[in-house]
Amino acid sequence: MVVRNAHNDVTEWDGEESGVEQEPELIARTADELVGDLNKQQSEAVQYRGAALLIGAGAGSGKTRVLTRRIAWILSQFGAWPSQILAITFTNKAAAEMRERLTALIGPVAQRMWVSTFHSACVRILRRDGKALGLKSGFSIYDSADSERLVKIIATEFNVDVKRYTPRSILGRISDYKNQLIGWRAQLAAYAPDFKPGSRNYRISKFDNVEELYAIIYAEYEHRLAMANAVDFDDLIVRTVELLRDHPDVADYYRHKFRYILVDEYQDTNHAQYVLIRELAGVDAGETPAPTATAAGRQGPAWVTVVGDSDQSIYAFRGADIRNIQDFEEDFPNAKTILLEQNYRSTQTILDAANAVISHNEGRKPKKLWTAVGKGEPIVGYAADNAQQEAVWVASEIARLHAEDGVAYSDMAIMYRANAQSRSLEEALINAGLPYQLIGGTKFYERKEIKDALAYLQAILNPADDVNLRRILNVPKRGLGARAESIVLEYARERGTSFFDALMHMEQIEDMPTRTAKGLKAFRDLMASMSAFARANINKPSDIVAEVLAKSGLLEELQKSVDPQDQSRVENLSQLQSTAAEYEQNTPDATLGGFLETTALVADSDQLPNGNEDSGKVTMMTLHTAKGLEYPVVFLTGLEQGTFPHSRSLEDTAELSEERRLAYVGITRAKRRLYITRAAVRAQWGQANEMLPSQFLEEIPDELIDWKRRETGSERMRTGWGDGDEFGGWDDEDDFSSGPTFGTASYGSYGSSHGSAYGSGSTGRWGSAAHRSNGSRSGSTYGSGRSSGTYGSSSRYGSHSSGTRGGRISTRHVTPKSGGTSMPVSSLQKDNGLNIGDFSIGDYVTHDQYGLGKVVDLQDKGRNSVITIDFGSDGVKRLMLRVAPIEKL
């Protein structure tokens, strides 16, 4: 193993040198390697010595870079062990990226570090120490659908009017309680002291106090979760906090283990997560550090570094509390704040727009992003008559950029507020023959067939899991309907045991129809046999998946079906099989439980190809999913009052502020070119609505925008712009109206008039979804029959290895199902997605072959940009950026 130090020049590190796995050694980096190429603030943040550091990192300010360098700094300069570091992100993708960059920086030891999401870190803790809370091994993690199911079961039992109090809204309230660390005992004591969780036949009689209703369902929900040996998403955090608070020995262990805690996207933490950090760090544990400490040492609270940008807080709806970051300096003693305001991503024009929009938010700390990149091109605006036309224009602009300017499809992204907006855009791209990938929508692991298969696995692993067991009782159909279920359930409730227990003792149930008894026995035997198989092969999850798919009849039922949608379901199941095989291959100590965990904690954004991969496709996603990403060209669509900002946020200042931050996030995703579009008429759930321009458009200084079409046809006629008599304006596309300021009637006041006009509108002309093939939006078999040739080589990239987890990427291409072996992505790459604008002279990079190098020259030739790198002993090389196997450090 090669160690780098101050006097070694760059040394070759040949990853293939040893067949035997060794204890990976830490690559020690010199101070100059870690901060030599950083700006003053970045460098200060990397080196800061102190117990609490807040890095206020504006969009594109090199946040991840600072974070990874700081970790390397702590290791090499503070003398910390890799095992003493806990780095937390929100998404798996961010965690994977950080780990990857750390590996490049400090070597393979990074693979073993705690670099993970809040949720998976907590799972890890709970798996190890959850026994103290009564969690048995193999506990289930309920996703929101499972939780909703459970709430619905409870609410129905309690005779709650689920039309009025939907399971979702009840669950939302429960989630709020949890995020605030308000326990069910407290709620029960306050609002329903007479209720005992688990007691039968309790009826909520009076509805004059909704708090009582919530308190009771909350308590019962928690009770059932405990019975089922299950936790929900929020519990992962909450129960870990509980563990640390109530079990000093456990808390002690982690407090002395993690001496440095780093949290990314701190503005998105909720109260529970905030407390978790405090507990883990031992801020309130009362230990005092050695007075002369220059590092976290062994005693006293761990050193906490948080990185965030309050202007990018967009998850308040999920409980994120912006005060966590705003109050950091008061919350953590002797906290230091360092602001990173230099942006390395976008042009000044784009930043000016972002700054202008965000400045309309009240009560924020002023912050101004700036860049050395230069002014760049103006923002391009377009006002369409309707959503379809907007989509067609976006598609044509993408085609033009690709053809005329050589912009790679993968360098362009279309963003929108809500998933529902993707439809018309998708259609336009299909019609234009443009390759795309859509992120989000119905997630892979939320599909029915996948959830069914996972329910079997979960029930095998954790028989007490009532929700999953009951889910599969009659899936596939085996003649065990509501009646059979209720017989078993009744017995279970009488005896206060689980559904599983009741099933095991079904012989004692009286008055059971023979047919039902037969069916139940068959089901029980099936589960028993699969369970035996699983026990015998517990570290071969892919074999267990295969067994379940075959024995359960899930696969058979779908294969027999004539419904074309079921065909794609079969494919999805086979993909699940591949994912399991992949997991098994990549995980040394693979278990069924471990596999289920990976399926439980995935997000849409995890589905995105990371950095250096060129998907060859335009990316479409919601603004929320886009956070943390960047693209040379960004289309921000649907800038209308009611669409964006969303209608539900128009009346509330706080919510409107969040929408504005979302706009800020969207704008700052763009590196070179930003497009903003809107539609005058947009159909939502079948109805065409007339939409006013988004107020955010008005907040962008007019001189920054080059309007290709400023007003729509109908607006011009109404406002008398041009000649009233003429039918001017109905012609679309190349209408380069360059009129003076246009803020007349239609741009006047937004507030109250929104949504009042219901245009009979001209929608529909652009064709309805006639050719959407099978109604399934799953995409895997999406219109495979039509003209696949048009889509170039993108099929080769279809669903590559890293793309089998979570979320959906739909493309027009059928994923080639060749056994599930993953192809090495690198060999397929034609374009690594790197951008010349991201490099500056003096940057360090690693090359797959030559190792570490320093950038000495850059030639911006668009797609053919050349980067010149000094690799020390290997000489100075000129490389074509787009194909160079390099990574920026």
Add this chain to the structure above:
DNA sequence: GGTAAAAGACTTTTT
């Protein structure tokens, strides 16, 4: 208990 047709709800954003 299973199937098909009809009604109804739904859209923010997600770990």
Add this chain to the structure above:
DNA sequence: GTCTTTTACC
């Protein structure tokens, strides 16, 4: 316009 849930009938 789509997806889920309810209802009517076999």
